[in-house]
Amino acid sequence: MRALELVQVGLLTYFVVLNLIYSGLSFIGLRTVVVHARELSDLALRDLLEREVYRPVSILVPAFNEERTIVAAVRSFLALQYPRFEVIVVSDGSTDGTLERLIEAFALVEDPRVWSARLPTRPVRRVLRSLRHPELVVVDKENGGKSDALNAAINLARYPLIAPVDADSVLDAQAILRASRVFVEDETVLAVGGTVRPLNGATFRSGRPVSMRVPSGWLERFQIVEYARAFFLGRTGWTRLGTVLIISGAFGLFRRDAVVRVGGFWTGTVGEDMELVLRLHREYRRAGLPYRIVVAPDPICWTEVPSDLRTLLRQRSRWHRGLWQNLWRHRGMLLDPRYGRIGMLGLPYFWLFEALAPVVEVVGLVTFGISLALGVVDPGIFALFLAMAVLHGMLLSQIAVGVEAMLLERYPRISDRLRLLAAAFLEFLGFHQLLALDRFVATLRVLRGRGGWGAMRRAGIPTATS
Amino acid sequence: MWRRFGDLGFAALVAVVITVEAVPLVWLTWVVLGDLGHHEGLTWILLGGVATAALGLVVVTAYLLAYQTVSDRRAAALARARGEWVARWLRVLAGREPEPAGPLGRDAVGALLELREAVRGAEAERLLELLRRYGVGDGLEGRVRGHRIARRLQALEDLARARAPEAMPTLLAAVIDPDRRVQVAAARAAARTLADVEDPGTREELAEAFAASLVAAALPFGVIEEVLLLADEAAPALVRAILAREDVPAPFVRAALDAVGRLGLLPFGDAAVARLSHPDPEVRAAALRAVARLHVLPEGAREAVRAALDDEVEFVRIHATAAAALLPREEALAALWARLGDPSWWVRRAAADALAGLGRAGLAELGHAARAHPDRYARDMAAQALRDRTERVVAEAVAR
Structure with missing residues (x-):
């Protein structure tokens, strides 16, 4: 007691x-x-x-099977009131239509670019860029989890500030x-x-x-x-x-x-x-x-x-x-x-x-x-x-x-x-x-x-x- | 983003409610710990706790419901009143209506400040006279000297719109205020005010006093950079005042050199060149940026740029590549070719961009590098830069 x-x-x-x-x-x-x-x-x-x-910003969007939300989300990021930014979407080995939706919506084409791989990540399969939005980059990589996807995006980021956001x-x-x-x-x-x-x-x-x-x-x-x-x-x-x-x-x-x-x-x-x-x-x-x-x-x-x-x-x-x-x-x-x-x-x-x-x-x-x-x-x-x-x-x-x-x-x-x-x-x-x-x-x-x-x-x- | 009315009242109300509520909570701890579970008086304390929490909840909820009900209407009424006053002041400016009798209410002052911000030229001067006649500046200065931080910040914002030179002493005093938020707001207001001072002598004098206040406040680089850009026509005076000081910290020199480059202040080209070998790498980088933007590189300064290309600090080498484009053409091509093989990805990228900006010769050098540079990473970067360049040309052509 x-x-x-x-x-x-x-x-x-x-x-x-x-x-x-x-x-x-x-x-x-x-x-x-x-x-x-x-x-x-x-x-x-x-x-x-x-x-x-202002300082230019790279917006990092890790996405795993986000086919329902990804296009609307990327559109909202592209509509931001900011003079200098880029949006880097990383499809982290998505098994649904995430990548296809993005390719269709933003006219993505493959981009054989080189980047500074300062942070180790799972292999990147390809990098795509948009014919309509020069500030949009999409990365297709093997699944490694959210952190891995963010690290891949950081490697590609060009600007001094980065903004990790959810898809x-x-x-x-x-x-x-x-x-x-x-x-x-x-x-x-x-x-x-x-x-x-x-x-x-x-x-x-x-x-x-x-x-x-x-x-x-x-x-x-x-x-x-x-x-x-x-x-x-x-x-x-x-x-x-x-x-x-x-x-x-x-x-x-x-x-x-x-x-x-x-x-x-x-x-x-x-x-x-x-x-x-x-x-x-x-x-x-x-x-x-x-x-x-x-x-x-x-x-x-x-x-x-x-x-x-x-x-x-x-x-x-x-x-x-x-x-x-x-x-x-x-x-x-x-x-x-x-x-x-x-x-x-x-x-x-x-x-x-x-x-x-x-x-x-x-x-x-x-x-x-x-x-x-x-x-x-x-x-x-x-x-x-x-x-x-x-x-x-x-x-x-x-x-x-x-x-x-x-x-x-x-x-x-x-x-x-x-x-x-x-x-x-x-x-x-x-x-x-x-x-x-x-x-x-x-x-x-x-x-x-x-x-x-x-x-x-x-x-x-x-x-x-x- | 925020409604600026009713929030101070809400904060005050919450302060009272929380303080009252804390009493039974503290008392409860005291009794429980002191008595270890013997419940004499516990019921009454708990009852007190329930009563104060319930009372607090009722008061806060009532305030919020009332606020929700009246705030939209009040915001609409404020906007309407402000609009009416703007129209009235415009009629006064046009001489179609006599000046209203003072003292002015908040809406009238707000409209006057809005117009002062929007209008330029002779009418702006007339608005400044009206602000003076109604003693608006004096009231705002008094609030800046007050104690309540929210009111002080609001007054500083209003003074930033008013741009009244006679407020400079108050603003300069606020720049060295112990509160960093006040310092930043005052520095911005002072820069905007200084931009409107036309008499060269007064401008130089105020710029020197402003520079002294900024140094005393040890404001960060970003704020100094913004202040210099906000100073517009007065920026050269402020840059001169900053660079002339012996006690000036490195971030100030950096910001001044960046302003020299961004605003194209050619008379300060020598000042930038003189700092190409500054011991602080941030200042060296800023000097290189300024030199590259001004397109000024006297023969005697070339050696400093050559040295910067081999600087041990990565970001100095990055900015040196842009300045290297100002070296004699053959030397520039050779230097940038060498930097394409830099261990840093960012320096390689900057070197490729600099080559791409050198016209046909640079593009030819990039093409050559993409095929024949001994460094694999240099070849990749050169190829990437050429691809980017092609895309940009195509995009521009499509846009046309």
């Missing part, structure tokens, strides 16, 4: 500390967004373009412009992450949502709330604290020389985005070089989020396994003062409150269940604690969704906002726990050394013309 009580005290303390951190991050994130809205004015962006101070994503027309501005203002910046928003329910034309509705499925609604919380508050808050550990694989802008310097993307993980960021931190800290890695709230990338539970669970399992792989690979940095805030603040947080969170949550639910059954815990206190946890979570979600309301491109209807509020509430009545269980199982799978990517089901990017 005493042991159960002690476990409860531990869990309660864990909950309170976690929520205090979330609250603090929320405020810091919100304040950063407010200041950022004035820091990066339209005037500054226009000057950047008119005076040609199922749509970049906001100004996303590259806004992210690249950060590199102009600070030469020590190695990478800039953007904000990822679910595109489900929106219709696009030239990288701009022409109509936005909250999707009809609750799973997608929950994810809208989750993404808002993670990006507008969490990652923006971590930026202010100088401890960004993840730049989403859906969209980020990196200095090519820095990525090549640390050996490109590591092929041994399913969480290659976080791994690269951790390695950049490690190598630059070790070398004693000044650097910054930041997440900005307004270079926006739209991505299709899973609409069925099976795909969602598979995705979250993969993310969690990737998290564990990366934390374990870089465990030497944990609590090592040589790595500054990364080692002393960011990594301990990720170990305790990200990687171990599902374990604590599942153990907590089981413990409280047993305690209730044994009469160790007062049901009234348990109910109050649960109510407080749910309300606190809802409050933070509502603040995050509130940041979205400040955007010009937001969900325009009051009914949509009410649906998001309902999603913020219902999220805690099963969905949150289900994901915790899924991530708990992922943790067990990592311990047993299992796991791969798993197939993703896509509906495709809804465009205004289709």
Whole structure:
């Protein structure tokens, strides 16, 4: 009985500390967004373009069996408002019609070009270029995974900045412009992450949502709330604290020389985005070089989020396994003062409150269940604690969704906002726990050394013309 | 991208809500850890936690629903009011309407600044006079000197549009502000303002003071580069002021040399040539870029370019290939042929591009290299450059 009580005290303390951190991050994130809205004015962006101070960008698009989304995605990349960029699509041994769709849509022909193979990759079969879009290059290579495809694209990239993006994503027309501005203002910046928003329910034309509705499925609604919380508050808050550990694989802008310097993307993980960021931190800290890695709230990338539970669970399992792989690979940095805030603040947080969170949550639910059954815990206190946890979570979600309301491109209807509020509430009545269980199982799978990517089901990017 | 109204209020509201909510959370930890599970008072703390969270949720939700309801209407009203004021100011400029009585509201000032940004020539001067008459600049300068970062940044953006020379002292003081965000915004505003100063004497004087502030703030290369390009007509004065300083750090020299090349500032050709052997490789590369862009390579500077072609730093060799095109033709062809066999892919690529830019002789040399260069990688690169050149010619012909 005493042991159960002690476990409860531990869990309660864990909950309170976690929520205090979330609250603090929320405020810091919100304040950063407010200041950022004035820091990066339209005037500054226009000057950047008119005076040609921008840095050219290579957009890297790894694609494996993306025949449903690839053409729309590439079209959105080609429509970006940026004066000098190239798009490098890598078909990573696709077995569906990805390559054929691209050849047909963009009039691709073979291009016997030579390139600098600084990063080792699986063999490249051929390089194709577009007769219609000189800035488009398509690489057909043997399957080697997402990291391998990105490394092949880096080898072909001509420009100093690279932007790895997902083939199922749509970049906001100004996303590259806004992210690249950060590199102009600070030469020590190695990478800039953007904000990822679910595109489900929106219709696009030239990288701009022409109509936005909250999707009809609750799973997608929950994810809208989750993404808002993670990006507008969490990652923006971590930026202010100088401890960004993840730049989403859906969209980020990196200095090519820095990525090549640390050996490109590591092929041994399913969480290659976080791994690269951790390695950049490690190598630059070790070398004693000044650097910054930041997440900005307004270079926006739209991505299709899973609409069925099976795909969602598979995705979250993969993310969690990737998290564990990366934390374990870089465990030497944990609590090592040589790595500054990364080692002393960011990594301990990720170990305790990200990687171990599902374990604590599942153990907590089981413990409280047993305690209730044994009469160790007062049901009234348990109910109050649960109510407080749910309300606190809802409050933070509502603040995050509130940041979205400040955007010009937001969900325009009051009914949509009410649906998001309902999603913020219902999220805690099963969905949150289900994901915790899924991530708990992922943790067990990592311990047993299992796991791969798993197939993703896509509906495709809804465009205004289709 | 963002609505710039209501967000400060939302941030303030969230700060209050989070602070109030933190009280029961901290208290809860204190009691639970101190008492290890003995529940005296726990119910009341939890009740407090529930009440504060619920209250916070209600307040935040109410704010957001109200915001969602009114913000679109407010944005439309603001745009309408701004449009009306723009039309009114245009009538004032045309002499069809008397100047309105002050003080001006936010929409009137916003419209005035918008016009000042869009209009050039005598009418722009007239708008500047109007800004002065209504004391707009003074108000903005006061806000720049304030403490709230969001308001300061907004005021600096407005001053960047106003381009009022009398605001330069305030802007220069802001360039050395401890906050880097303020420094960058102030530097941009100062550059735009300096661009509008017509009197040469005043311009030189302000450029020197500006250069001193920039050096004191130790702003990064990208910002200096942008400042120099934003300075437009005043760029030569600013370049001169930067290059004349003895304490100037290398990134400033680099940015100044890049501006020399990009803006085609021929009088500074000697300054670029003089830095071809600078100890900092970034400065050497910038000098080579400037020389190549200006197409100026005095005989005495050729040796420095020859040396740069063998520089141990890769990016210096890359830029040296472009400058090598300015060597006497036979020597240039021979030097670029040699660089086609450079161990670096990027230098090989730059050498091939430089040869392709040398007209018939260069293309012939590339063709020869594609067949007969002793280095396999050089042959591949030469062939690639020829293919690219052919594609470009075809694409241009099709476009015509």
